[in-house]
Amino acid sequence: MNSHEELIHLADRYWDARLESAPTVATMLGDHRFDDRIEDLSEEAENRLLAAYRELLEQVRALAPEQLDRQDRTTRALLHAELTDAVDRLSWRPLELASDQMMGVHAELLTVAPQFSAPHPDNAAALVTRHRRIGDMLEQAVRRFRAGLAAGRTPARLAVERSLNQLDGYLNSDLAGDAFVTLAGPADWPGEEAWRAELTQVAAEVIRPAFRRYRAALADDLLPVARPDDRAGLCWLGDDGADIYRRLLREHTTLPDLGAEEIHRTGLAELESLSAEYREIGARRFGTSDLAEIFTRLRADPELRYRDGEEIMADARAALAAATAEMKNWFGRLPRESCDIVPVPEFMEADQTAAYYFPPPADGSRPGTYYVNRYRPTEQSRFETASVAYHEAIPGHHLQLAIAAELDHLPRFQRLSFANTAFVEGWALYAERLADEMGLYTDDLGRLGMLAGDSWRSCRLVVDTGLHAMGWSRQQAVDFMLAHAPVGENNIRVEVDRYVAMPGQAVSYKVGQIEIRSQRAALAAKLGNAFDIKAFHDVVLGSGSVSLPVLRELVATL
Known part of the structure; x- marks a missing residue:
């Protein structure tokens, strides 16, 4: 052999x-x-x-x-x-x-x-x-x-x-x-x-x-x-909890030397840089560049809320259809399988996040499936639906995971594994920003939703490490997110409870996005006019779900 x-x-x-x-x-x-x-x-x-x-x-x-x-x-x-x-x-x-x-x-x-x-x-x-x-x-x-x-x-x-x-x-x-x-x-x-x-x-x-x-x-x-609730994080389990959290950070970021303090600082810096974008778009949409006022409008304006669950589903379907039509201009390799949208089962709604995705199985028995949460629709924001669809479906999880499953020349684990969270979730968060380049956000309200998604994931770097490494209480985490992300309070509470339940996983989104964004910028600077976005995306998605160190090696071949 x-x-x-x-x-x-x-x-x-x-x-x-x-x-x-x-x-x-x-x-x-x-x-x-x-x-x-x-x-x-x-x-x-x-x-x-x-x-x-x-x-x-x-x-x-x-x-x-x-x-x-x-x-x-x-x-x-x-x-x-x-x-x-x-x-x-x-x-x-x-x-x-x-x-x-x-x-x-x-x-x-x-x-x-x-x-x-x-x-x-x-x-x-x-x-x-x-x-x-x-x-x-x-x-x-x-x-x-x-x-x-x-x-x-x-x-x-x-x-x-x-x-x-x-x-x-x-x-x-x-x-x-x-x-x-x-x-x-x-x-x-x-x-x-x-x-x-x-x-x-x-x-x-x-x-x-x-x-x-x-x-x-x-x-x-x-x-x-x-x-x-005031001792919700792993650090309250003493040395055992601290050790578990260090292991989980290594697993979810795929970067063995990235510690809680550095992750925490990175989150604070990302939130600071996002504030300038909020002010620019907020001035156009709401006539104000005051961050607190922009957040209040996004949270409290009844015109930005849904009337019922079917409206949420309709907007999600429209976003997916637009992305499906445009993806051929940004990717050389496209998935064979389609993506369905279905509601989250009612008995799971109250304790589930806004959306989640399951890739198509290897036997072709069903397409990829994007689950949309219709819980309390009058508390859900219209401005967030598009960015969530681009994250969960196309050009996010469905595009990446369906393509991975269809790389028949690779071993099964490389095509089907759910490991390397930072790459999988980092790609989906990168996709939310990519959607703006693709022209998929139809107005500034959708772009504010994109920023809300980005600041929400930046908050995760601060809140996850705050809870599990620095001893934050549940309420302290909620208050921080309320101050730094224009997300509804009910969604924030569900999210914070998710971070308590899944230590370390939530930091993977932003860590991965920063890495993909950094690799793209470095390659574009190196190649100048020869930079090809389709070639970059095809290399990034062409080896299955990879670790961030392996991603660096792949991009270096271009």
């Missing part, structure tokens, strides 16, 4: 091990080999996976880069980084804190369930078997939460409360619309009616009782000892 073959073999072994350990993720991605299985959340399974990753990492390290071509060197670097992060993450036992409303065991199940599909009758039968095992998974999760409590790892009270609200929403929802019942089945299948009946029975007799027991554990075991 030569070096190239060995590298591909190791990449395939890694991806198979990852999907086998995460069967629901595999199904979501269109890999149906594990449809009858559910995640094993036991500490024993975690240790087996950790040992397998360590063995693979040692073998990847033994591959000499000089024996590989340029493309394979990129693959090796990404595989090495992803395995390193996986080993590091499993080493601190993250499942002990996975009770939150964003990445918690229940939240992930409820979020990915609508993405499941059964293309063939065998898959349909396998998914019924999986559903019967959901109770086992939730019981394992509760045992891990209790082990965390025994180790002094108490969750934030706000995260437990939001999780309870989600669980109540699911348990009180109509069984006929249950996401575990309504998943897509085989086309034109005579057995569908009986299959649906069995899914409904399993949801009623197995899944919902299991979620009730899980809810009781959160309410009875976790809530009474949870950290109060």
Whole structure:
């Protein structure tokens, strides 16, 4: 076996091990080999996976880069980084804190369930078997939460409360619309009616009782000892919390030397630079350059609020249509798969962010899906909808992730992995600004929405580090965002609670955007009139979701 073959073999072994350990993720991605299985959340399974990753990492390290071509060197670097992060993450036992409303065991199940599909009758039968095992998974999760409590790892009270609200929403929802019942089945299948009946029975007799027991554990075991709102961040867990946060910053930024203090300072500097743009556009739109007055108009003007959820959906659809028509002028490589827009399920609305996206699975069973939150439409801002659509769909997540999935010459992990958050989210934030260059914002109100999105993500650098490294309270974080981003208070509270639940993840957006922006500016200065925006974008998107160090190496080849 030569070096190239060995590298591909190791990449395939890694991806198979990852999907086998995460069967629901595999199904979501269109890999149906594990449809009858559910995640094993036991500490024993975690240790087996950790040992397998360590063995693979040692073998990847033994591959000499000089024996590989340029493309394979990129693959090796990404595989090495992803395995390193996986080993590091499993080493601190993250499942002990996975009770939150964003990445918690229940939240992930409820979020990915609508993405499941059964293309063939065998898959349909396998998914019924999986559903019967959901109770086992939730019981394992509760045992891990209790082990965390025994180790002094108490969750934030706000995260437990939001999780309870989600669980109540699911348990009180109509069984006929249950996401575990309504998943897509085989086309034109005579057995569908009986299959649906069995899914409904399993949801009623197995899944919902299991979620009730899980809810009781959160309410009875976790809530009474949870950290109060003035101690919501990881730093209040002492040295253990500080260590976890350092690890998470490395994982989410892909920059091992970037610490909390530098991230905090960068956020403050970005907010300062954005104020000049607000004043310029605010003077044109509102006749004032006073920042506080601009923010007040954006937050309080009833004309800038929606009347109902369908208006939100209509504006999101219009933004996506415009971006779809224009993207060919800015990108040489375009995705084959389309992007759908659907509402966030009602029972998830109150505790979910404004929008999120799922890429198309490898089996082609559905397009990319952009979820739009219609919660309290009269409190939602018209000026933000376009920038959110450009972030989540085109030219943001859909363009990047769908293209990545379609790079058939690359190993599966490189095309389908959700690692390298700074690149994935940094690209989507870069896309919000790119949309202005593409002529997609139809007026200054949309541009103010773009600035609001940018300042909101800049606030994250300050607030995330404030909460988890500097001991900020929940209210301190809310107050800072209210002062520096023209986002509605309800959205800010949901966002702050998200940062508490997902430490470090929120800083990745701005860190990645700054890096992509910097690489583009440096290349444009180097090439002058020879700079080609399509070529730049195609190189940035041509190797899957990459780490920021690898991105630098790729751009350097132009």
